[in-house]
Amino acid sequence: MVEVFLSLDLVSLEEALRIAGQAVEAGFREIEIGTPLIKSEGMRSVRGMRERFPDLKLFADTKTMDTGYLEADLAFSSGADIMSVMAVSPNETIKEAVRRAEESGGEVLVDTLGLENAIPRLREVIEFGVHRICLHKGVDEGVFSDYDLLDSVRELGVRIGVAGGINEGTIGEVARKADFVMVGRAITKSDDPKEAAAKILREAGLLP
Numbered sequence: 001m002v003e004v005f006l007s008l009d010l011v012s013l014e015e016a017l018r019i020a021g022q023a024v025e026a027g028f029r030e031i032e033i034g035t036p037l038i039k040s041e042g043m044r045s046v047r048g049m050r051e052r053f054p055d056l057k058l059f060a061d062t063k064t065m066d067t068g069y070l071e072a073d074l075a076f077s078s079g080a081d082i083m084s085v086m087a088v089s090p091n092e093t094i095k096e097a098v099r100r101a102e103e104s105g106g107e108v109l110v111d112t113l114g115l116e117n118a119i120p121r122l123r124e125v126i127e128f129g130v131h132r133i134c135l136h137k138g139v140d141e142g143v144f145s146d147y148d149l150l151d152s153v154r155e156l157g158v159r160i161g162v163a164g165g166i167n168e169g170t171i172g173e174v175a176r177k178a179d180f181v182m183v184g185r186a187i188t189k190s191d192d193p194k195e196a197a198a199k200i201l202r203e204a205g206l207l208p
Helices: 015-026 036-040 046-054 069-075 091-104 120-127 149-157 171-177 193-203
Strands: 002-006 030-033 057-064 081-085 107-111 133-136 159-163 180-183
Touching: 002 015, 002 057, 002 069, 002 193, 015 030, 015 046, 015 193, 030 046, 036 046, 046 057, 046 120, 057 069, 057 107, 069 081, 069 091, 081 091, 091 107, 091 120, 120 133, 120 149, 133 149, 133 180, 149 159, 149 171, 171 180, 171 193
Parallel strands: 002 030, 002 180, 030 057, 057 081, 081 107, 107 133, 133 159, 159 180
Antiparallel strands: none
């Protein structure tokens, strides 16, 4: 069954907690503490989410490029289940993040933002023991639409996810192909986040 993460790419922890609460009421069980929120609020954002939602799966989108062990330690020690390292970061950074994850039972997600010629690099990072790969189209780039790439990476043997402008109109197709999906603006920018969250879960096949 696909996991749907609420991407909280906000700058206020209080606002993030408010919207997360509405999404959880609608049925969300996975939360992404977005990079802007981590940069604005620091690891307080991860600790705050864990304190408020002790039973949810939390992904700290650190987008680590260096000091892999240290940043993984910060994320996992603050309550995250998953942290992210960029696919374009040095091999040793990815390996060090994985080393820390193995100590705590956490997971390392590799983010493909900025990666060209993805398949060879992704085959390489899988050898380092990463747990997830997220095919990511950034906010500045637009909306994810590379379904051919998504089909191609299914054979790699790790959990594959998608991020990038996913909404209620596109999540159905993505949810059929991916193991996890990140959904942000479709909920966080909505006038009614709880209803928007429920629509996303219904279209993903997670609610009747």
